[in-house]
Amino acid sequence: MATGKVKKEMKMKRIPFGTETELSRLLEHCPGCGVSRRQEHEYGCPLECCPSCHGCLLHCDCLVLPLVDEMKITAAIARSMSLGKVTQLLKSSPLLERGLLENGAMKWIMDHQPVELMQEWDRIAEQAIVEIKRDGLEIYPSQEL
Numbered sequence: 001m002a003t004g005k006v007k008k009e010m011k012m013k014r015i016p017f018g019t020e021t022e023l024s025r026l027l028e029h030c031p032g033c034g035v036s037r038r039q040e041h042e043y044g045c046p047l048e049c050c051p052s053c054h055g056c057l058l059h060c061d062c063l064v065l066p067l068v069d070e071m072k073i074t075a076a077i078a079r080s081m082s083l084g085k086v087t088q089l090l091k092s093s094p095l096l097e098r099g100l101l102e103n104g105a106m107k108w109i110m111d112h113q114p115v116e117l118m119q120e121w122d123r124i125a126e127q128a129i130v131e132i133k134r135d136g137l138e139i140y141p142s143q144e145l
């Protein structure tokens with residue numbers, strides 16, 4: 001997971017509600033988590049914006065928040081997860097490495113260890129590793145030329 005040391009120098013502050021879009025400036029409270037303007041969103045709020053790309057914080061892959069914030073958001077997402085949601089996410093992101101939503105799903109899997117999903121996930125992960133290896137082998141000779 002792309003958290004921690006690698007991007008340390010690029011860490012950014014969270015964007016408080018009411019300062020991110022024209023629309024949110026008109027609202028007194030966040031429709032997603034209920035905080036007042038200029039307060040930070042509740043961890044895991046689906047309407048929080050990413051300070052780097054200004055897209056939805058839970059769905060982008062920037063991971064620019066300090067690790068402590070990312071972990072709190074991850075924990076909040078994990079609490080809102082279910083077997084159905086996790087299974088759905090695995091279809092679009094087999095290794096769950098994209099962003100905070102996937103981190104939360106990963107935490108949910110580790111917390112619950114559902115047998116049916118663990119087997120399926122092992123299979124997906126193995127397949128993905130094989131594909132990465134195969135890509136690596138294909139790319140390597142062409143870089144040599």
Ligand SMILES: [Zn+2]
Nearest residue numbers: 030033041045
């Ligand atoms: Zn919110």
Ligand SMILES: [Zn+2]
Nearest residue numbers: 050053060062
């Ligand atoms: Zn982003």
